[in-house]
Amino acid sequence: MKRDKSTILENQMLADGIYKMTLETPECAFTAPGQFAMLEVPEKFLRRPISVSSYDSDRYVLIYKVVGDGTKKLSRMEPGEKISSLTGLGNGYDVDTIPDGCTLIGGGIGIPPMLGLAKSLVIAGKKCRVILGFNTANEVFLVDEFKNFTDDITVMTADGSYGQKGFVTDAFDTLDYACACGPLKMLQALDGKVRKGQFSLEARMGCGFGACMGCSIQTKVGSQRVCKEGPVFDKEVLLWETL
Structure with a gap:
């Protein structure tokens, strides 16, 4: 864990209610995909936990959904502003134990950590398949970014307005191993169709x-x-x- 005073480089809307914040930091504390940061929100007592989609030596990227007053305040912050945070938090995905050809499954705001995991797997010389789930087309984000790491991408929307109609569980029959992040109901549904894997909880x-x-x-x-x-x-x- 590291206490940071980071500088906002960008804070832009990616999709309906979904924002991407890129932060510059003197020394990045993240060591594994799936870790998160706790951001100090102006005029709020408690920090907000936000998952990290990617990181390198001097910056990291957070993707968050506006769901309340705290995240609404975050969405209004401008490039150049400073933000206090705790970084390098949590236990991330263990890339070494993930088999080659693993399936990565993300739903909604659980999708960003899967992007960092896909990048880490490619660096480790492993291939992956990606399944992404959204409610509707205007909530779709990061699909093009995943194409930098794999050609095997399936996008599901509940209403069929983008990609295939259905839920992430409709994209396959069973899997020997999968890594997943998303709503609890999604993870519970995956449990019966995935034999082994690593799941990230909210x-x-x-x-x-x-x-x-x-x-x-x-x-x-x-x-x-x-x-x-x-x-x-x-x-x-x-x-x-x-x-």
């Missing part, structure tokens, strides 16, 4: 680094904190009935 967080215990969940290996031991867990340890 949770309300107070501190973001494991001190407050507010995001604790019960797993097959005991109590775990989504912000510390997660947000990425081996699918096999999750107890869906407790989530």
Whole structure:
């Protein structure tokens, strides 16, 4: 974990209610795809957890959805403004254990971490298939960016207005291994069709680094904190009935 005072380089709308914020930092603290940052929002007491879509040595990219007053304030911040954050948080995807040809599945605002994972897999010399799920065409984002890392991309929309009609689970029968991030209902639906994998969970967080215990969940290996031991867990340890 690192405390940052980062400079906003861009903060632009990608799709309906979806924004991309690029931040310049003196020294990037992220070490694995799937980690997140806790951003300090003006006039708000609690920081907001936001997943990271990509990072390099001196900058990182956050993609977030405007869902309340806090994220609305974030969306109004301008390039050149400074923002305080905690970076390099959480347990990300373990690229070394992901098999070649793995399927990456993202739904809605769970899609950004999959972009960073796709990039990391390519760097590691591994191929991947990507399945992305959205509600409708005006919410679609990042599809072109995924094309930099794979030619095997399937886009699903619930209303059929873009790509194929249906949910991400309609894009395949069963999978031996998959990495996923998205709404809990999506992950639960995937559980019955994916034998093994790494799933990233969403949770309300107070501190973001494991001190407050507010995001604790019960797993097959005991109590775990989504912000510390997660947000990425081996699918096999999750107890869906407790989530």
